[in-house]
Amino acid sequence: LLSRVSRARPEIADYPFTTKIPNLGIVQIDIDRTLVMADIPGLIEGAHLGAGLGHEFLRHVERTRVLVHLVEPSPVDGTDPIENYRAIRAELKQYDVDLADRPEVVAVSKGELPGAEEVRERLAKETGGEVLLFSSVTGEGLNALMTRTYALLQESRQAEAEKAKKLAGSVVDNSQATGVSDTSNGQPRHME
Template identity: 70%
Template sequence: MFIDRVEVEFSAGKGGDGCMSFRREKYVPRGGPDGGDGGTGASIILEARVGVNSLAQYANRRFFRAERGKHGEGSLRHGRKGQEMRLYVPCGTSVIDAADGFVIKDLTHPGEEFVICRGGRGGLGNARFKSATNQTPRQRTLGADGETRHVILELKSIADVGLIGKPNAGKSTLLSRISSARPEIADYPFTTKFPNLGIVDVDRERSFVTADIPGLIEGASEGHGLGHEFLRHIERAGLLVHLVEPTPIDGTDPVENYAAIREELKQYDTKLSDRDELVVMTKCELDPDREVFTRMQQHFEDNPVDHKRDLHAISAASEIGLSDLVEEIMQRVTARRLEMIDAGEELTPIREVDVPTEAKPKRRLPPHKSGPTSSLSNDKQARDVPTIWGKQSPTGRTDISPQTNETPDNSGDTDSDP
């Protein structure tokens, strides 16, 4: 199940209480205070991770509580701190304050994390309050409460290309032809009820991510239809591919449909209307005389725009013009990625294997396994290894050299032992 918006409450762990205790042992007079401190409560950390594609794990759980710290004990035993709670969210998740509506954090890159709730500090035991004038302190402090946040997690899919258009324009069919995604396809409107993501592999080294959102209708920016819930999924797309059906099943005019969707994008976000665009007329076999194609070209000439806009004609069912369209999209995506690199922005990896992994630090070996004796075993003892100088060391031990098993030739040495 695809979930892209949830409302949850996070609560960090409470700190453990400090202990008030005095040392009482036989033959130990005036033992003094020995109460330990309480442990720190656990914090809650949100981390963006590639491979997590939905917020479904938060759909059926409203509250998340982290572990509290343990109480301090006598004999100066401090309480154990709570184990942090690390939760994973998809890349592109916005953390929004539920009360005021401001964005707390926008997690867009893999591995990006932040502490949404910090655990409470542990209380102090009475041993912390001892002094020359207060030798039997009976003060202690309680653990502090952890932070609590009521937030909204909202997913905005990170895709290079966003497919938009009227219902039944052929978005899901196109996605299924150029990628390995298998969205639901049928001959009735609003078949797509949630966004679908697909990875298009142009060749071994080039690929891009495509997002297919539910069909848009007039008034989508005001809450009509299904598109208003998913328009945010194309906010991060650098290229919009607008699909137009030449013969809509409702009998509407395709040119007017295109203009209506453009107006809805402008009403939702003016930045979307200024984004680069590829207009694709699907089911081109239904326009044999290219009448609709010519009308679309004339509409572009009569209504110029500031962004780059091209017109293509394809047929996903017959695979007409798909290769040229994919190549054109790849060139646009590559140009945008180069602009992002020049601007100092980081590119989001597509697959988990693309995420760079940190090299694990080498485990430190004990001396007997890392030094000269590392080559020795039960079958190979020190006496079986030839000495490197042909004699014993000044300490009386035989020099061991695992690098060579041959006795060096000292015939050319000028100095020799008497």
């Protein structure tokens, strides 16, 4: 995906866990909008306990604002894509509940393969939300995936700004509510 939507050139191979280190790419949504996408190495069960390179990989995930969870419709190891999705979600939650609550785009890759649409439907039922389908080979669905990702990123930034504003406001409100005591004459008194 990263090599298709940016100029990044990560290693690509037809076997699991090809990505060994995070790869970054700048994605041009349109003339005025870009985002930085990180291809993070895959997680394995037990990653939250440090299995494999679990903690190292999860620390990279912590730096993201939005997760794009890619689900392969026909894993080469014969595992069920829905179970794989559940396992990764469980690892995220066990590592850090806040991380598991990050905005997430769920997308089925290799949309040109037979069975990809069925996996998309099953995942939509599993998540209770929209699941996108795309193909890096044909390019189908890539624009929708990047547009949705950018929209979630903007929503996340706005929510963070509002949270910071509320937090700053509550700090000001608390200091005003507390007031200042002047004890220069030995008698406490409230000053406005």
